[in-house]
Amino acid sequence: xxxxxxxxxxxxxxxxxxxxxxxxxxxxxxxxxxxxxxxxxxxxxxxxxxxxxxxxxxxxxxxxxxxxxxxxxxxxxxxxxxxxxxxxxxxxxxxxxxxxxxxxxxxxxxxxxxxxxxxxxxxxxxxxxxxxxxxxxxxxxxxxxxxxxxxxxxxxxxxxxxxxxxxxxxxxxxxxxxxxxxxxxxxxxxxxxxxxxxxxxxxxxxxxxxxxxxxxxxxxxxxxxxxxxxxxxxxxxxxxxxxxxxxxxxxxxxxxxxxxxxxxxxxxxxxxxxxxxxxxxxxxxxxxxxxxxxxxxxxxxxxxxxxxxxxxxxxxxxxxxxxxxxxxxxxxxxx
Amino acid sequence: xxxxxxxxxxxxxxxxxxxxxxxxxxxxxxxxxxxxxxxxxxxxxxxxxxxxxxxxxxxxxxxxxxxxxxxxxxxxxxxxxxxxxxxxxxxxxxxxxxxxxxxxxxxxxxxxxxxxxxxxxxxxxxxxxxxxxxxxxxxxxxxxxxxxxxxxxxxxxxxxxxxxxxxxxxxxxxxxxxxxxxxxxxxxxxxxxxxxxxxxxxxxxxxxxxxxxxxxxxxxxxxxxxxxxxxxxxxxxxxxxxxxxxxxxxxxxxxxxxxxxxxxxxxxxxxx
Ligand SMILES: Nc1ncnc2c1ncn2[C@@H]1O[C@H](COP(=O)(O)OP(=O)(O)OP(=O)(O)O)[C@@H](O)[C@H]1O
Ligand SMILES: [Mg+2]
Numbered sequence: 001x002x003x004x005x006x007x008x009x010x011x012x013x014x015x016x017x018x019x020x021x022x023x024x025x026x027x028x029x030x031x032x033x034x035x036x037x038x039x040x041x042x043x044x045x046x047x048x049x050x051x052x053x054x055x056x057x058x059x060x061x062x063x064x065x066x067x068x069x070x071x072x073x074x075x076x077x078x079x080x081x082x083x084x085x086x087x088x089x090x091x092x093x094x095x096x097x098x099x100x101x102x103x104x105x106x107x108x109x110x111x112x113x114x115x116x117x118x119x120x121x122x123x124x125x126x127x128x129x130x131x132x133x134x135x136x137x138x139x140x141x142x143x144x145x146x147x148x149x150x151x152x153x154x155x156x157x158x159x160x161x162x163x164x165x166x167x168x169x170x171x172x173x174x175x176x177x178x179x180x181x182x183x184x185x186x187x188x189x190x191x192x193x194x195x196x197x198x199x200x201x202x203x204x205x206x207x208x209x210x211x212x213x214x215x216x217x218x219x220x221x222x223x224x225x226x227x228x229x230x231x232x233x234x235x236x237x238x239x240x241x242x243x244x245x246x247x248x249x250x251x252x253x254x255x256x257x258x259x260x261x262x263x264x265x266x267x268x269x270x271x272x273x274x275x276x277x278x279x280x281x282x283x284x285x286x287x288x289x290x291x292x293x294x295x296x297x298x299x300x301x302x303x304x305x306x307x308x309x310x311x312x313x314x315x316x317x318x319x320x321x322x323x324x325x326x327x328x329x330x331x332x333x334x335x
Numbered sequence: 336x337x338x339x340x341x342x343x344x345x346x347x348x349x350x351x352x353x354x355x356x357x358x359x360x361x362x363x364x365x366x367x368x369x370x371x372x373x374x375x376x377x378x379x380x381x382x383x384x385x386x387x388x389x390x391x392x393x394x395x396x397x398x399x400x401x402x403x404x405x406x407x408x409x410x411x412x413x414x415x416x417x418x419x420x421x422x423x424x425x426x427x428x429x430x431x432x433x434x435x436x437x438x439x440x441x442x443x444x445x446x447x448x449x450x451x452x453x454x455x456x457x458x459x460x461x462x463x464x465x466x467x468x469x470x471x472x473x474x475x476x477x478x479x480x481x482x483x484x485x486x487x488x489x490x491x492x493x494x495x496x497x498x499x500x501x502x503x504x505x506x507x508x509x510x511x512x513x514x515x516x517x518x519x520x521x522x523x524x525x526x527x528x529x530x531x532x533x534x535x536x537x538x539x540x541x542x543x544x545x546x547x548x549x550x551x552x553x554x555x556x557x558x559x560x561x562x563x564x565x566x567x568x569x570x571x572x573x574x575x576x577x578x579x580x581x582x583x584x585x586x587x588x589x590x591x592x593x594x595x596x597x598x599x600x601x602x603x604x605x606x607x
Binding site: 225278 | 393396398418419420421422423425426427429432433434435436437438439442443446447449450452500503
């Protein structure tokens, strides 16, 4: 099973490297990779190298990392909150990041001499952290150890506040195509990924996979709720804090580089559970795999469906996600 | 060796608590509660709806900090135990424990092994993994081990919950209305099984008849206070039942069996 998963991911990535505005035959893709990894690539052109190694590979690996992170976070948060509709943006990360991004994009408030795209990433990350802090502050104020109910409510409240700010800024201060740029940022894109950002994302994905997997059994213990988790010896409050903050941090990292890509985190865990069962020792790696494959294909479609233009990747994942969600709701057991 | 001998062993210490008070909002839910559940015996926890039974069980299990008072297992304060040590000492079958997650019965029962594992060790770090099969046999669920949770009947779920708590290999077993939703046969089977385990057991029950048949001792709660405590036959007196449950009833010697049973005339007419 694991072998099959790895093979399918590698195959998806290989095809994704070949497809695009200009198709590169798989054999040439291989040649580029071989040459770059120190072998004898045999007559690789500069254009091929640039296309495959400089432009597409960081993007494809970025898709793997972002997809894996979002799906992992979705699986963790669905278990922690015992809420099937929980997704990685539950804690206000996406709306906070948008506030940060909009502040830079529309108001043009710079971040200490950084180039535009880095400034947006930095501001988005800072905004996400600020929103997370506010959500946790509200959620913890009741003193009952981050109850899922309060946390979800706090997340919704902060999201509304942030979107109010975003709308006001865009409408009052947006010039030219500001609204279009903001919208396209919130739908996410992997177009901006270069090697530096991709390496950060891969590191975040590796940390998330290892870290969350260490919590697999403790997440299982939440199956019958927090009292039962506690009676099984899981320190519920501490576990919630650690995992909620950790999911928010890695999610914020993806948002900073790739914007808000919806539905992956919500849907992928639901898709893999019928395949691998409900224990997190299986659900977590399977979600990482599913998210990675899904996003590789979604990104390939995003850059090759329409000539000379990118379809927003968040729109593509939603297009896939909504029918799946409806199907899931329809077959959900009534317990 | 029977299933029971393999999965239940070790000490059966007394469970005791003194001066327990719990306030929730502006309500006093437990007020200076003192209880003693003797080692290896079954203690019934009785009282009307809202009298504080569930709250008391959560405090006894170490899941909720009382505002005042201490809980002791043997002579060890529950508060001083680590989370995992506590889970290996005290196990709780909850009043309501539902899920939509479709784990198999065996996976649910295996959750009980969690406190015996090293946190990063995974299943391999648990030398007692065979206990899961033993407790499944003990509660008679071996044939359903690979069934999905959502396909089980209420009675089967309740037995699986018991199996999960037994997989924790606790010394103290707390049961919160374990016979809810069970038919009479299942109620008797469940409580007989719980009795035979020989653990220090506290069971919140609504059915006084079951309590007289299966409990050695009882604790009667009303409005968060202990109204009576001791051997079941001498504690459930007619005046106590009238005061706590507002019923005219008494425990009379059973005509055929060597025990008492409950006879009730009716409820007390409330005078305004
Ligand atoms: N979080 C809470 N805030 C305020 N009051 C609470 C809270 N939880 C429980 N209570 C109150 O505490 C009292 C005791 O509740 P508890 O659940 O312990 O009763 P119980 O004896 O188990 O009842 P039942 O037989 O219905 O299960 C009730 O009056 C209940 O309303
Ligand atoms: Mg109760």
